[in-house]
Amino acid sequence: MKYVSTRGGSAPVDFLTACLAGLAPDGGLYVPESYPQIARPEAGMSYPEVAAHILGAFAGDAISADTMLALCEKAYGGFAHESVAPLVQLAPNRFLMELHHGPTLAFKDVAMQFIGQLYDWALERQGKRMTIICATSGDTGGAAAGAFAGSKHVDLVILHPHGRISPVQRLFMTTTGADNVHNFALEGDFDQCQSIVKALFAEAGFVQQVGLSGVNSINWARIAAQSVYYATAQANMGADHPLRFIVPSGNMGDALAGYVAARCGLLSGFDVMCAVNENDTLREVLETGHMRRSTTIATPSPAMDITVPSNLERVLFEASGRDADKISALYGAFAQSGDVELPETIAGPLGCMGFSARTVRNAETLGEMKRVHARTDWAICPHTAVGSLAAERAPVSNATDIVLATAHPAKFPETVSEATGVQVGIPARCSGAVGGEEVFSVLPADQSAVREHILGLAAAR
Numbered sequence: 001m002k003y004v005s006t007r008g009g010s011a012p013v014d015f016l017t018a019c020l021a022g023l024a025p026d027g028g029l030y031v032p033e034s035y036p037q038i039a040r041p042e043a044g045m046s047y048p049e050v051a052a053h054i055l056g057a058f059a060g061d062a063i064s065a066d067t068m069l070a071l072c073e074k075a076y077g078g079f080a081h082e083s084v085a086p087l088v089q090l091a092p093n094r095f096l097m098e099l100h101h102g103p104t105l106a107f108k109d110v111a112m113q114f115i116g117q118l119y120d121w122a123l124e125r126q127g128k129r130m131t132i133i134c135a136t137s138g139d140t141g142g143a144a145a146g147a148f149a150g151s152k153h154v155d156l157v158i159l160h161p162h163g164r165i166s167p168v169q170r171l172f173m174t175t176t177g178a179d180n181v182h183n184f185a186l187e188g189d190f191d192q193c194q195s196i197v198k199a200l201f202a203e204a205g206f207v208q209q210v211g212l213s214g215v216n217s218i219n220w221a222r223i224a225a226q227s228v229y230y231a232t233a234q235a236n237m238g239a240d241h242p243l244r245f246i247v248p249s250g251n252m253g254d255a256l257a258g259y260v261a262a263r264c265g266l267l268s269g270f271d272v273m274c275a276v277n278e279n280d281t282l283r284e285v286l287e288t289g290h291m292r293r294s295t296t297i298a299t300p301s302p303a304m305d306i307t308v309p310s311n312l313e314r315v316l317f318e319a320s321g322r323d324a325d326k327i328s329a330l331y332g333a334f335a336q337s338g339d340v341e342l343p344e345t346i347a348g349p350l351g352c353m354g355f356s357a358r359t360v361r362n363a364e365t366l367g368e369m370k371r372v373h374a375r376t377d378w379a380i381c382p383h384t385a386v387g388s389l390a391a392e393r394a395p396v397s398n399a400t401d402i403v404l405a406t407a408h409p410a411k412f413p414e415t416v417s418e419a420t421g422v423q424v425g426i427p428a429r430c431s432g433a434v435g436g437e438e439v440f441s442v443l444p445a446d447q448s449a450v451r452e453h454i455l456g457l458a459a460a461r
């Protein structure tokens, strides 16, 4: 199994190299040279067994089957629900896939717990240490802190937009007490945090000096690990049963994982609706082919306050017929102007891939949380509510809707209480993860400030 860059300017690499690097050296994203055809999971397989089966196909010769199973068993052993991604019925012909049973209560744990095991195993073998940098709109940072706190092989640097994430989200990353976890609150929005990370990866000398690696939603291991629960959903609903997945989307990593599962033969078809909040440039590009950067608006679903969805690049790469030159030119132009029209040779095929999108407005999000609570007595998180309302409004179809529940309501207690009057407390199993003293520094949203701080950490080690 080899991985190639969407921009065509980097040599093909194996699974481990692709995962440890995060971004390809040419600024593109790694994708498999070709999609492996993966046998559907057999009845009775446990989640770690299904994960090892699918991730083993993506890893190829890079990791033995025994090692992969051991990594998956460790990764998923800490989940509060044995099924990891259980389906619960929300309405007639509509299910929630609960992805929030991990240690930091968001779906990011599903991939990040695996990545933590993968990195530790690989770096131990290679005798290396790395600096992982991660920009977070709220949940990736906590999940990364949960996966890497105390690791002997990794320094974790987390950038979050100051004052723009929920207090509970912040606690999960700032209270680990681990001396290898470093939190910087940047005075800017998430798109700025993400672009600083991208820019630092372009500094080859710096990347080399600190052993820089990224675990943002561009990291191939995340996409691969997320494709697993699409496969278990299909297996649980019946191999041929038509499914429509409604995916609360920001960087589009989760939605892309569904596409990957379909390409590998793990789904009966492909129908993914990206549910977005008022930051809906993703809907615009899918519907009109107009791709533009925009100022982010604060919404009740902050993990989706993103206007430049990084994984769209992988989707456009496929839509272009894997034309790396075209993608390179497109993103070059986009970096300059922040506003491009997709050429028809990309926009046309994009419209036929099976992705759709729907926007849910701020007030509607709270209304949906209230409606779901009234009908089922469940509190759902605001991101999940964006998905559930998108499903409610979607055209009637013969498919069963699977709405991805991306976070636990306890991560957004203020919003849940405003919408429903219900007070949700953090589950007792997490009290250890949020109980310590908060440690983070506030920095300007500036590339050189972040670089200097990281160099300072490396020097102090």
Ligand SMILES: *Cc1c(COP(=O)(O)O)cnc(C)c1O
Pocket (backbone or CB within 6 Å): 106, 107, 108, 138, 139, 140, 217, 248, 249, 250, 251, 252, 253, 254, 255, 303, 304, 383, 384, 406, 407
């Ligand atoms: C990250 C996140 C999303 C968006 O996922 P993407 O893969 O970035 O599209 C949605 N909901 C929650 C709770 C998240 O943490």
